[in-house]
Amino acid sequence: MRRGWKWLLPLSALPVLALLAYGFRVNPRDIPSPLVGRPAAAFTLTAFDGATVSLESLRGKVAVVNFWASWCYPACYDEAPVLERGWRAYRDRGVVVVGVAIQDQTEAAQKFIRDFGLTFPNARDVTGKVSVDYGVYGVPETFFVSRDGRIRGKHVGAVTDDVFRTRVDALLQEGG
Amino acid sequence: MIPEVGSGALIVALALAVYGSAAAAAGARTGRGALVESAQHAALGVFGLVSACLLLLTYAFLTFDFSVRYVATNTNLGTPFYYRITAVWGALEGSIVLWAWMLSLYTLLIVLRHRHNARELYPWVLTVMLAVSAFFLLIMTVPAPVFERLSPIPADGRGLNPLLQDSGMITHPIALYLGFTGLTVPFAFAMAALITGRVGDFWIATTRRWTIIAWYFLSLGLLIGGWWSYHVLGWGGYWAWDPVENAAFMPWLTATALLHSVMIQERRRMMRLWNLALVILTFSLTLFGTFLTRSGVIASVHAFTQGTIGIFFLCFLALVVLTALILLAWRWDALAAEGELDSVISRESAFLLNNVLLIAATFTVFFGTVFPLVSEAVRGVKVSVGAPFFNQVNVPLFLSLIFLMGVGPLIAWRRASLDNLKRNFLWPVLIGLVAAAVLSLLGVGSALAVAAIALTAFVAATIAVDVVRATRARVRLGENPVRAAGGLLLRHNRRYGGFIVHLGILVITLGITGSHAWSVQTETTLQRGEHTDLGGYRVRFDGLNASEESNHMKVTGTFSVTNGRNLSTVLLPAKKYYPQEQSPIAYVDYRLGLLEDVYLVLGDFARDGSEATVKLQINRLVSWIWIGGAILTLGAALSIMPERRRPA
Numbered sequence: 001m002r003r004g005w006k007w008l009l010p011l012s013a014l015p016v017l018a019l020l021a022y023g024f025r026v027n028p029r030d031i032p033s034p035l036v037g038r039p040a041a042a043f044t045l046t047a048f049d050g051a052t053v054s055l056e057s058l059r060g061k062v063a064v065v066n067f068w069a070s071w072c073y074p075a076c077y078d079e080a081p082v083l084e085r086g087w088r089a090y091r092d093r094g095v096v097v098v099g100v101a102i103q104d105q106t107e108a109a110q111k112f113i114r115d116f117g118l119t120f121p122n123a124r125d126v127t128g129k130v131s132v133d134y135g136v137y138g139v140p141e142t143f144f145v146s147r148d149g150r151i152r153g154k155h156v157g158a159v160t161d162d163v164f165r166t167r168v169d170a171l172l173q174e175g176g
Numbered sequence: 177m178i179p180e181v182g183s184g185a186l187i188v189a190l191a192l193a194v195y196g197s198a199a200a201a202a203g204a205r206t207g208r209g210a211l212v213e214s215a216q217h218a219a220l221g222v223f224g225l226v227s228a229c230l231l232l233l234t235y236a237f238l239t240f241d242f243s244v245r246y247v248a249t250n251t252n253l254g255t256p257f258y259y260r261i262t263a264v265w266g267a268l269e270g271s272i273v274l275w276a277w278m279l280s281l282y283t284l285l286i287v288l289r290h291r292h293n294a295r296e297l298y299p300w301v302l303t304v305m306l307a308v309s310a311f312f313l314l315i316m317t318v319p320a321p322v323f324e325r326l327s328p329i330p331a332d333g334r335g336l337n338p339l340l341q342d343s344g345m346i347t348h349p350i351a352l353y354l355g356f357t358g359l360t361v362p363f364a365f366a367m368a369a370l371i372t373g374r375v376g377d378f379w380i381a382t383t384r385r386w387t388i389i390a391w392y393f394l395s396l397g398l399l400i401g402g403w404w405s406y407h408v409l410g411w412g413g414y415w416a417w418d419p420v421e422n423a424a425f426m427p428w429l430t431a432t433a434l435l436h437s438v439m440i441q442e443r444r445r446m447m448r449l450w451n452l453a454l455v456i457l458t459f460s461l462t463l464f465g466t467f468l469t470r471s472g473v474i475a476s477v478h479a480f481t482q483g484t485i486g487i488f489f490l491c492f493l494a495l496v497v498l499t500a501l502i503l504l505a506w507r508w509d510a511l512a513a514e515g516e517l518d519s520v521i522s523r524e525s526a527f528l529l530n531n532v533l534l535i536a537a538t539f540t541v542f543f544g545t546v547f548p549l550v551s552e553a554v555r556g557v558k559v560s561v562g563a564p565f566f567n568q569v570n571v572p573l574f575l576s577l578i579f580l581m582g583v584g585p586l587i588a589w590r591r592a593s594l595d596n597l598k599r600n601f602l603w604p605v606l607i608g609l610v611a612a613a614v615l616s617l618l619g620v621g622s623a624l625a626v627a628a629i630a631l632t633a634f635v636a637a638t639i640a641v642d643v644v645r646a647t648r649a650r651v652r653l654g655e656n657p658v659r660a661a662g663g664l665l666l667r668h669n670r671r672y673g674g675f676i677v678h679l680g681i682l683v684i685t686l687g688i689t690g691s692h693a694w695s696v697q698t699e700t701t702l703q704r705g706e707h708t709d710l711g712g713y714r715v716r717f718d719g720l721n722a723s724e725e726s727n728h729m730k731v732t733g734t735f736s737v738t739n740g741r742n743l744s745t746v747l748l749p750a751k752k753y754y755p756q757e758q759s760p761i762a763y764v765d766y767r768l769g770l771l772e773d774v775y776l777v778l779g780d781f782a783r784d785g786s787e788a789t790v791k792l793q794i795n796r797l798v799s800w801i802w803i804g805g806a807i808l809t810l811g812a813a814l815s816i817m818p819e820r821r822r823p824a
Contacts, residue, residue: 006508
């Protein structure tokens, strides 16, 4: 073997390492939801404060539907203040945040809402029907619904301020 | 308190490991023994500190110290005592603690065992071991801080993943990690050999036992993982070619290759470069496995949560692979073989072929595992590679390996004569053929099953031929047969330990073949009092029962199982509802047997208990996989015992 060839040995490892590095750019859990682009499933729930929350009543507004649970630590704890901030910043511009607590107990969920001072409508999905309709795989998951009632985006894991703003701004811009 | 003390101890341990690694290297370069001795003290200190951290973490779990974030995330007040201990390594951060602890234990054992007998290699071995430890301690301090404080302190924690609340989860990670970390030892010796230029056979002879130990624990870890999958996950199988299973399987394949190819080096002074490359590959694959499990790059049932940790692992993997391969290229000229291959029909070439096949298997598993990444990078399409691909490619490779398992140990070194072949293989080949004929006559339809069992019979016969012949030789010298056979095992424990390991693999092969070829299953909905029949068993649904357990709710189905002969029993499969989980967890009930297991999984049911869907499986020969594991243990133990062979 000619002398120089032996250095191909370490070089040969580079493509494999590059491929693994590429892996950081993709998220294997980011399975595109088949629901994106489809009309959002209708639901009517009774909020913790007794009011009725329904998706139909939000037609014409941009809706952020967030599935959460009080035991979902830390992701739901991280995103609760984000959602509240987003709700306060955007509520006057036709944006509604709706929280749906799933697989949860009423007292625990109410304590969660009190602890974080959440003011947007929050309801418990007692039968689990809503989470099944939305194909919720785990908590938290958040769906961004356009004014005409279509699911336009799904976010798995805690929503950040950045994600909230980007998604909601995009939905607000379309169709004026 | 605990968060601060623990983090402090980790930082000191990290500093000690870095210092020890540097001191040992400096000691090796300057020849100053005092530096190496100081590095030894550092290794002892690292072991002490990491042990303390492990105990501290365990204590935090036992006392529900939710001020530690990791404790709050992985336990809650309802978690039983037993699972509060397994929860210590039940998630990412804690698993690294366990890993680092084992690594520091191996380092200590090297100090104790090799400080006087590993010559120039020893300080460099210490350098590498401590450097690898330092990396894991760095992980524990920066991207995965196990003792991170949680504030405000929650009243209760999240709870351990219910699937991990099983006895298998005590032993599976421990065995697997002992295997993974143990493979650092041969790697450290190989690096020391390359650095010092003493690339002869000394490092191979010194690390043989370490490699067997690591290989054995890896095998055990894989088998316990299979057992866990079988009796917990409820899909009725034990191996799914999941990326992370593959990640543990690949170093097992290359370590197996190594255990065989070192014999050629010892005997014929060949394959030096190959063996070094195999050690490097094996260790890199263990790192690749940890990278895969912890980086979130590939989706898997085993995946831990993601974070920046993957980038740390990838950088370290790159550092290890590139350094090792550059060293290898640098010593290239010193690695030329002294012996050469005399004939294609010889033990050397059988072993060579064994290595080629094992590496081919490793490569296909690797390819299948990373293919989803390749596909996304090249075509932008998400795909997943399933069991059919892996089975189709690997089954022929493994069958060929089993054939070689019969040939390798008996065929002559250098060049096998026709007489040698006839003497060793005439009977085994006949027995294999007879087995194939009998199976075909019995109406076994699956050609694969016939081939696998015939090959198994062939290999078992070669082992019998060897044992009988060797025993006879001693009997002729006047020993009684039992003593002669026993003495054989002890005096030639390396050879016969290897044979017993082979027997274990054969028994496992039988189990795998049987479960694939002859298992049957059905899924059906039964009204209360109704029954279903499968494979000679009658299963009747007798009702449902709900109960409240310490940390979950449980719905249990009662099924009576009879086979009209000697069996009449009740099986109680259940569904467990954990408040923190989206979907219920299946609790499988089964009755294990030597020939077949009855295996019941509860599906949907009516709330009033009037009907239930049940999955019934009759899994054939699966128990032999676990029995094979026990045989493997005996063989591995025998082969690492000190050799008692008296010089001839």
